[in-house]
Amino acid sequence: MPQVDLSLVDGIIDGHLGHPSAVITILQEIQEQYRYLPREVFPRISAKVGLSEAKVYSVATFYENFSLEPKGRVIIKVCDGTACHVRRSLPILSRLQKELNLTDGKVTTEDLLFTVETVACLGACGLAPVLTVSGQAHPAMTPDKAADLIKAIRETELKTAAALASEHSALRSNDPSTNAVGN
Numbered sequence: 782m783p784q785v786d787l788s789l790v791d792g793i794i795d796g797h798l799g800h801p802s803a804v805i806t807i808l809q810e811i812q813e814q815y816r817y818l819p820r821e822v823f824p825r826i827s828a829k830v831g832l833s834e835a836k837v838y839s840v841a842t843f844y845e846n847f848s849l850e851p852k853g854r855v856i857i858k859v860c861d862g863t864a865c866h867v868r869r870s871l872p873i874l875s876r877l878q879k880e881l882n883l884t885d886g887k888v889t890t891e892d893l894l895f896t897v898e899t900v901a902c903l904g905a906c907g908l909a910p911v912l913t914v915s916g917q918a919h920p921a922m923t924p925d926k927a928a929d930l931i932k933a934i935r936e937t938e939l940k941t942a943a944a945l946a947s948e949h950s951a952l953r954s955n956d957p958s959t960n961a962v963g964n
């Protein structure tokens with residue numbers, strides 16, 4: 782989970798001149814950084830914009846786009862609007878939950894890679910059943926296709942992590958300070 786850098790939070794608030802009317806935008810920008818609203822930011826926002834902490838908190842809880850819990854790097858939204866529901870969106874959701882060891886009450890994986898949510902309508906009913914992966918729509922979904930998507934994302938993540946690790950180790954081996962021979 783990312784560490785909360787309060788100087789970054791201060792920069793966001795100061796970018797809006799600490800104006801109380803900008804509190805929603807401030808919360809949005811903080812959420813873009815952390816993918817959720819860490820508890821630590823509320824007293825900071827309160828002190829800098831001059832609203833009570835309870836007021837800032839009530840704004841954050843009023844809008845469902847704000848999250849007070851950490852979310853995964855990959856957000857999967859399964860549509861359960863009427864068109865998707867009648868085309869069997871729930872078995873897709875169940876399969877994703879099973880693959881990722883999630884439940885209706887536990888929507889983010891331990892490794893903070895995936896969050897699985899349901900939404901009322903993605904506005905693409907003609908493509909039902911639909912889900913989005915980090916904002917990209919995947920039409921005519923089935924439970925098997927959803928499981929394949931998860932597998933593909935995991936493989937990509939593993940390859941990226943391996944590439945980063947090998948880049949890191951190449952950088953270290955070229956760094957004279959890490960190659961010093963002990964006397």
Ligand code: FES
Nearest residue numbers: 860862865903905
């Ligand atoms: S009901 Fe699923 S996209 Fe509209």
